[in-house]
Amino acid sequence: MRKKFTKLIIPFAAASLLLAACGEQATNNSNNTSSGQSSKVASIKDESLKAASPDSVPAKALNRKDTFIATLSTNPGGAFLPNFYKTGYDGNVSSPIFDGLVDINEKGEYTPKLAEKWEISKDGKTYTFHIRKNAKFSDGKPVTSEDVAFTLSILHDPSYAGDTDISRAHIIGGEDYKKGKAKTIKGIEIVDDQTITIKTDSVDVQALSILGGPVLSKAYYGKGYHFGNLDYLKDLYQKPMGAGPYKFDKYIPNQEVRYVANENYWNGAPKIKHFIYKIANENGLQYFQAGDVDFAGFTANADNLEQLKSVGFANIDIYTGTPISFISINNKKEYMKDAKVRQALNYGLNRQQIIDTVYQGYGEVANIPIAPVSWAYNDEGVRKFNYDPKKAKELLDEAGWKVGKNGIREKDGKKLELVYLSAKSDDGLIPIAKENYKEIGINLKPEFSDFNALVSKVDKGNYDLASFSTPMIMDPNDVVADYHSKNADKNNGYKNPALDKLIEEGQNTLDQEKRKEIYHKLYKEFADNPPIILLNYRKILNGVSSRIDGVKQDPYNGILSSLTEVDITK
Template sequence: MVLSACALNSSSSKETSESKSKKVDNAAGVVSTESKKYEATDLSALPDKTKARKDTFIAGISAPGGVFLPYFYENGWDGNATDPIFAPLVNLDEEGKPVGILAENWDVSDDQLTYTFHLRKNLKFSDGTPLTADDVAFTLTLLHDPAYAGYQDISLAAIKGGKDYKEGKAKSIEGIKVIDPTTIEITTEKVNAKSLLLLGGQILSKAYYGKDYQYGKLDYLKDLYSKPMGAGPYKFEKYVPGQEIRYEANENYYAGKPKTKHLIYKIIDSTTSLQLFETGELDYAGFSADEDTVEQLKSLGFASIQTGPVNDFGFIYINNTRPQFKDKEVRQALIYGLDRQKIVDVKFKGFGQVANIPVSPVSWAYNDEGVNKYEFNADKAKDLLEKAGWKVGLNGIREKDGKKLIIHYLTSKADDPVIPIAKENYQDIGIKFEPEIMDFNALVSKLSDKDYDLATVSTSQILDPSDPVEELATNHPNNSAGYSNPKVDELIQKGLSTLDIEKRKEIYHELYKELGKDPAFILVHYRQSAKAISGQIEGLNPDNYTGISSSLPNISIKK
């Protein structure tokens, strides 16, 4: 799982459109997928800094780590930063349906094992060099290299011969066949619901990223992390750590040079993003929705506003490799003993709900019927801890085998409401809770090394219901929770082994029930966001699957 990437009362404001809403029952009340839009009403109120920009669009981004290469970053903000630079063969539209980008179209064989991609004619990378099927083959080969240890688990696609290549038994991958410069055929060995997106991801230039490639040696790519070059709508210009990432429109983009010449991702602190938007430092910013923020944005007059559910969820990792967390009763007690509703109320002020299953309510797979919802129950938590052998000792802290139940909690937010609530809740059930606030990238590093007890994160945008649960598979390379459950392993695979959505719904519902019995982490919240767009910006349509990246080529500034 790539962590924490985002999609990046006034009488003068009026609600101009409202989408159809869907509501489903949830223990915390009603989960609403309703979205609302409010158009800007007074462009004369635009800040002078905004009016002065004639060819530049500025959006906020939180904490990039500087690894600007698809498949190799660990920080989801780097994913946001690379999206303008690298184009995929296939992407998702605003409804989550696949659409061709670099691929004009594709064919899938009757047995659903062979994919043939037909690339658009005359594709080029931003440096003017041709983009061909050879680049697609190189990208997929790189992901099979034994030295590759990134977030993309290409083995899920089961390309024929991929395992042999990875193990050094073959010098090429049998299932990858370049038919001609615009056609590539990829044969897989098992049906996988995610194969289309796995095979149709962002394309790397063989000439640029493969010129120094040697099997089993990928360290050379680190020198190119800060020098990205792709076939997306924008080309990389400059990265100033802690300040901004600058881009320039790519004249070689397949759909034509973007309408707005310059793109800037300004690195911001979430506590200052509203102020920066108000003063014209940003053309676009996303906020955790709350009534005060929405009303303040409306009062500006120059802001177009969208509110609605975010296609992610927030949770707290539990390090299942720690001895004290191996018993599921302890993990269950951590959930029962935490007032998650209070956390949601404090954090989102009516614009969030308690999460009970690891998928967003906007997903077709959402179904929490019959799932243990772990409503706050301190007495139940105490009973479970007693059952697991943790007895109350000196100072009210539970002990077992001479070890005190002390939990270290990692967060990147100084105002994290989990801290005061968990301190009080866990003290009540005999657990000492010790928070530590750190830089987000340092937190990600500790997760990767399993050097933590509890750590709070949010998922990236969920493209498929398998995304948030795949890493829970016992042998997954990015199993940061250190979780292992044979039944969960089986259901994860079953959920990917059919393209039939109705069958997949049933499988994921069963998986959610099993995770309710044997929890891997503490689910905390679903949230809504408020997205603010400067009224002079046209063509920007943030969605729940690609954020703002799909809109970037179409953004223009009203004259």
């Protein structure tokens, strides 16, 4: 599931600094019931806890006078360029380096960034951006309308293979440019160095975020550009240069990513000169306790919270996030095209038990593809998929899958054996899912690989089920747009004309109240003909060293929006 703004993908039970948690192993100590809906653990409150012993910071941390270190849970893939990276870890690496024209605040509202303001015409089809006069790239060159036009142009290039769907912006002349029928994009008008007007031929609620995304320097990234060939950019993937608060310094695979403050940043250089992502893998808690890092995210559960509380210098934040954990279903497989089979997979998995066991109650079963913090949340009247193995068995019977001699269902000589991909060998979902699915006649076959290899397998269609989480969700369309039939080939093969119609209606109106009605209908269709298995909405658990001030967190940005204000306590 790849989404707008950052196009991030992160694995279930492992999230990232700017998005959620660092993916520490969850402790499984709850009741492990095999049937029936397990009892829900009492809901966990959002709260901030001050350090019990703020003066107990380890000496090695106190000696870092000009450096802020945060964990990154998994080694990035190495493509540090917005619109071109494939994983959320690369997105995290890129985020401090690149700014967009617009930003998102803690309420999920659009706010100015490189653009000091913008206007949208009454018909919702023309956008005019006014770039800040003091906006500069880290090399000191000004951010101009030419850079914005260049960025939008390469996203229309026929050789572009990234995850940004620029067609959603509906820029007039975009398709002609992509097909080589025009040398420029007709709808892009450069008024002057700081002003650019973009005309579209239809309304799309997310056009602003797409048009206002990260800006690339034409002088830097445009060297060597020839229409129809973007391969030259690969040489710059690990030499990123943007207009964000930090400049890229060095990437040491499997160890760390280093940055230095951008003295040319439009909003003033960050207060801390050096920023480092330390790649933690499974060592986040140890690094935090030892003072090797100043900020770390963890799988939200009671055990990890208690361990963090025992670290006297830890300021702790627990809050409800917007990411959604889910299992992708490969709808390209013939046996997955039957909605009854996909419904059975949903009914047959005890999702509440996963929350109680893996997250010890620090989450909530997801019934619709949007988190409760969103204005669009409404699950009233939506099929809930409460754990019901009897219902799952009935659906599989109706779909023609009959129980064989060994208890595994069969149809047309094929056994119902499903390959489940995970990036964690200790994925706490697996023992629950194996037992649940065995009960209804399905043999679950887990396969493990590092996250980048997992993504490659999914892209090639070499899976039945794969465990993921969305990035932070800015808009309800972010989650569902991938399941439009036009995206079937590049996503998981799902096609549903009824859902297509509702997705388009949600995209093509700017009236939020009307959108609420549309998405409520959409969520009912999504559940009746599910493209995926929704798992849960999770709490976010982070620890911040008491030697650090200014870290602010919210469901839409993590700590990204406060990065320039982070400082070392005096």
